[in-house]
Amino acid sequence: MMLLRRFEIHQPSNVAEAVQMLGHFGEDASLYAGGTELLLAMKHDVLRYKHLIDVKVIPGLDSIELYDGMIRIGATATHRSIERSAPLRSRLPVFTNMESLVANVRVRNTGTLGGNLCFAEPHSDPATLLLVLGASVAAEGPQGRREIPMDDFFTGAYETCLGRNEVLTGIHIPLSTRRWRPAYVKFQVHERPMLGLALALETTDDGETFCGARVAVGCVSPCARRAAAAEGLLTGPRSQVERNLPLAAEALADAAELIDDQQGSAEYKRHLIQVFLRRAFLKALGQN
Ligand SMILES: Cc1cc2nc3c(=O)[nH]c(=O)nc-3n(C[C@H](O)[C@H](O)[C@H](O)COP(=O)(O)OP(=O)(O)OC[C@H]3O[C@@H](n4cnc5c(N)ncnc54)[C@H](O)[C@@H]3O)c2cc1C
Incomplete structure (x- = not known):
C-alpha cells in the first residue's frame, strides 16, 4: 500500500512570503499547487518533503x-x-x-x-x-x-x-499582430502524450509565402525543442515549403535528440514527426 509520509502545509499570503518560507525550510520544503504530480511522487516515496508551501492560496496568482x-x-x-x-x-x-x-x-x-x-x-x-x-x-x-x-x-x-x-x-x-498561423497536434496512446508538435507560420498578405516559421516537438525526448534548421526549410514560397516538409521533419527529429522509451523507439518517433508535421502544416493553413 502507498502511504504519504506526514507533512505540514503552509499558506503564504503573497509570493514574497512563499520565497521566504522556501529559504527558511530549505531542502525539507517544496512549493505545492494542484499536487497532481507532487503528491503522486511523494506517495511513491520518490520525493520526500516535511513542508509543502501552498501557492494556490496566494490571491491573484491564478488570474x-x-x-x-x-x-x-x-x-x-x-x-x-x-x-x-x-x-x-x-x-x-x-x-x-x-x-x-x-x-x-x-x-x-x-x-x-x-x-x-x-x-x-x-x-x-x-x-x-x-x-x-x-x-x-x-x-x-x-x-x-x-x-x-x-x-x-x-x-x-x-x-x-x-x-x-x-x-x-x-x-x-x-499576441502577435503579424500574420502568424499557429497549430498544435498531438499523438497519444497511453496516459500521457507520445508526441506533441507545434508550428507557427507567418504568412504574407496573399498567404502564398511564409516569411517566418517556428516549429517545436515535445514528448519524444527529455525536453521540447525548436529546430532552427527546420524553421529555415519552412520559410519561403508556399509550394517550396510544402516540398520541404519531409526534410524539415528530418531536421526537427535530428534536433530533438530522440530517445527509445516505453512510449516507442526513436525510429518510430522519427516516423511520427514526418506524419505530424504535415498535419500541423495543413492545420495551420486551416485545411484540416
Ligand atoms: C493522469 C495524468 C495525466 C496527465 N496527462 C497530461 C497530458 O496529457 N498533457 C500534459 O501536458 N500533462 C499531463 N499531465 C500533467 C499535468 O498537467 C500536471 O500534473 C499538472 O499540470 C501539474 O500541476 P500541479 O499544479 O498539480 O503541480 P504540483 O504537483 O502541485 O507541482 C508540480 C511541481 O511543480 C512545482 N511548482 C508548482 N507550482 C510552482 C510555482 N508556481 N513555482 C515554482 N514551482 C512550482 C512543485 O514544487 C512541484 O515540484 C498529466 C498528469 C496526470 C496525473
Missing part, C-alpha cells in the same frame, strides 16, 4: 489577463480555467484547444499551468506550444524578479533553470 498585446496567465491558473477562459479562447484558440486535451477533466480541474511547467515532465503539451508562441515566464526569488524566455526554461527532464528558492509567478504570451 488570466490580456493587456498591451500580451496574455498573462498566472502560475496557479488551472488547465480547466484556461480552457474555459472566453477572452483567451477568442484571442488564442490554439492555446485553449491544446489545454482542453490535457489529461482528463479531474487533472485539468486541479493541475495548474505553472505546476506543469515547473515539474518539467517530458510529456507536457503546454511546454511545446509555448515554445513556438514566443512565450516567457516570470519568476520571483530572493534576488528579485526575472523574465525567462521559454527557450531557456527547460534544462532537461524534470529540470528547469529556476533556482531552489524561486517561485514561478506567470506565463506571458505575446
Whole structure:
C-alpha cells in the first residue's frame, strides 16, 4: 500500500512570503499547487518533503489577463480555467484547444499551468506550444524578479533553470499582430502524450509565402525543442515549403535528440514527426 509520509502545509499570503518560507525550510520544503504530480511522487516515496508551501492560496496568482498585446496567465491558473477562459479562447484558440486535451477533466480541474511547467515532465503539451508562441515566464526569488524566455526554461527532464528558492509567478504570451498561423497536434496512446508538435507560420498578405516559421516537438525526448534548421526549410514560397516538409521533419527529429522509451523507439518517433508535421502544416493553413 502507498502511504504519504506526514507533512505540514503552509499558506503564504503573497509570493514574497512563499520565497521566504522556501529559504527558511530549505531542502525539507517544496512549493505545492494542484499536487497532481507532487503528491503522486511523494506517495511513491520518490520525493520526500516535511513542508509543502501552498501557492494556490496566494490571491491573484491564478488570474488570466490580456493587456498591451500580451496574455498573462498566472502560475496557479488551472488547465480547466484556461480552457474555459472566453477572452483567451477568442484571442488564442490554439492555446485553449491544446489545454482542453490535457489529461482528463479531474487533472485539468486541479493541475495548474505553472505546476506543469515547473515539474518539467517530458510529456507536457503546454511546454511545446509555448515554445513556438514566443512565450516567457516570470519568476520571483530572493534576488528579485526575472523574465525567462521559454527557450531557456527547460534544462532537461524534470529540470528547469529556476533556482531552489524561486517561485514561478506567470506565463506571458505575446499576441502577435503579424500574420502568424499557429497549430498544435498531438499523438497519444497511453496516459500521457507520445508526441506533441507545434508550428507557427507567418504568412504574407496573399498567404502564398511564409516569411517566418517556428516549429517545436515535445514528448519524444527529455525536453521540447525548436529546430532552427527546420524553421529555415519552412520559410519561403508556399509550394517550396510544402516540398520541404519531409526534410524539415528530418531536421526537427535530428534536433530533438530522440530517445527509445516505453512510449516507442526513436525510429518510430522519427516516423511520427514526418506524419505530424504535415498535419500541423495543413492545420495551420486551416485545411484540416
Ligand atoms: C493522469 C495524468 C495525466 C496527465 N496527462 C497530461 C497530458 O496529457 N498533457 C500534459 O501536458 N500533462 C499531463 N499531465 C500533467 C499535468 O498537467 C500536471 O500534473 C499538472 O499540470 C501539474 O500541476 P500541479 O499544479 O498539480 O503541480 P504540483 O504537483 O502541485 O507541482 C508540480 C511541481 O511543480 C512545482 N511548482 C508548482 N507550482 C510552482 C510555482 N508556481 N513555482 C515554482 N514551482 C512550482 C512543485 O514544487 C512541484 O515540484 C498529466 C498528469 C496526470 C496525473
